[in-house]
Amino acid sequence: MTISFFVPAHITGFFSIENNTDPLKNGSLGAGFLLDRGVKTTIKDSSEFKINVNQGSDIVINEVLKHFKINAPFEITQDIQLPIGAGFGTSAASALSLSLALNEFFDFGYSYEECGQIAHMVEVSLGGGLGDVIGQTGSGMVLRTSPGAPGVGRIESFDEDLFVATKFFGEIDTASIIRNPQHKKLISKTGHECLNEFMQDISVGKFLELSLIFSQNTKLMTDEVKSLVDYFNSSDDILGASMAMLGNTVFAFAYNESAFKNLNIKNLDIDKLYKKRQL
Numbered sequence: 076m077t078i079s080f081f082v083p084a085h086i087t088g089f090f091s092i093e094n095n096t097d098p099l100k101n102g103s104l105g106a107g108f109l110l111d112r113g114v115k116t117t118i119k120d121s122s123e124f125k126i127n128v129n130q131g132s133d134i135v136i137n138e139v140l141k142h143f144k145i146n147a148p149f150e151i152t153q154d155i156q157l158p159i160g161a162g163f164g165t166s167a168a169s170a171l172s173l174s175l176a177l178n179e180f181f182d183f184g185y186s187y188e189e190c191g192q193i194a195h196m197v198e199v200s201l202g203g204g205l206g207d208v209i210g211q212t213g214s215g216m217v218l219r220t221s222p223g224a225p226g227v228g229r230i231e232s233f234d235e236d237l238f239v240a241t242k243f244f245g246e247i248d249t250a251s252i253i254r255n256p257q258h259k260k261l262i263s264k265t266g267h268e269c270l271n272e273f274m275q276d277i278s279v280g281k282f283l284e285l286s287l288i289f290s291q292n293t294k295l296m297t298d299e300v301k302s303l304v305d306y307f308n309s310s311d312d313i314l315g316a317s318m319a320m321l322g323n324t325v326f327a328f329a330y331n332e333s334a335f336k337n338l339n340i341k342n343l344d345i346d347k348l349y350k351k352r353q354l
């Protein structure tokens with residue numbers, strides 16, 4: 076038997092850190108969006124236990140496995156379709172796709188939300204993220220209105236037909252930012268301001284405008300990210316651009332793919348905004 080689960084990448088535009096001693100309530104508020112690429116985890120029968128990952132280590136996988144009691148040997152294959160540590164929420168997508176796949180393969184009988192809660196606990200314990208797992212249960216542009224794991228926090232999804240360009244310059248260690256008191260204070264103050272403004276006008280244009288304000292006011296934007304963001308924002312065909320939280324990565328939105336191709340930027344990846352299929 077072979078079971079595969081795909082979970083989309085989640086990029087945050089702005090957020091506030093909402094820590095709680097209960098890991099299921101520990102999380103973030105904010106807004107982001109999902110991409111058509113993500114992480115696909117496949118599980119199949121095998122005579123010995125095997126892990127194949129196309130990048131990174133088995134740290135996320137081992138943390139997820141601690142939550143499941145499995146005696147039989149099996150093989151895990153993870154296809155991580157975007158760079159790790161670059162603000163694409165790959166650690167959350169790895170954890171969630173693996174939880175869902177293990178649940179189905181071994182017939183544990185957990186609900187979708189319970190699998191999400193396992194992935195969320197793995198994320199917060201490793202410091203890989205706060206709101207990516209719940210965001211990844213949504214569709215299109217995702218607003219987080221109450222912090223925590225799936226079934227505990229709350230999100231709202233907005234489907235949009237958009238193209239997203241991303242350019243990756245390098246990693247940012249998420250844990251070192253979200254566990255640093257100075258960063259936490261500034262991120263949460265700015266994140267709450269952005270969220271309050273967004274609630275008055277929930278739109279793609281406002282999301283892009285506030286994401287840029289957030290990345291400037293939190294001083295998280297590096298020089299190379301800033302110059303590409305400025306270049307994108309100088310084009311009339313681009314709806315807006317900002318930095319992917321938390322990575323050394325630029326994202327930009329457009330209604331047409333040609334808007335990006337005309338700019339001739341090297342190593343630009345182009346995705347569509349992810350739409351959840353109706354079951």
Ligand SMILES: Nc1ncnc2c1ncn2[C@@H]1O[C@H](COP(=O)(O)OP(=O)(O)O)[C@@H](O)[C@H]1O
Nearest residue numbers: 131132159160161162163164165166169203249
């Ligand atoms: N399979 C994996 N998937 C995701 N992250 C991994 C994996 N293996 C190792 N890691 C580590 O987990 C951390 C992910 O960092 P994080 O900043 O949360 O990335 P992302 O923005 O992609 O979620 C990095 O330290 C990375 O080295």
Ligand SMILES: CC(C)(COP(=O)(O)O)[C@@H](O)C(=O)O
Nearest residue numbers: 087103162164204205206321
């Ligand atoms: C921004 C971040 C805290 C981290 O995101 P990433 O680096 O992609 O894991 C995210 O989880 C969020 O809560 O908004």
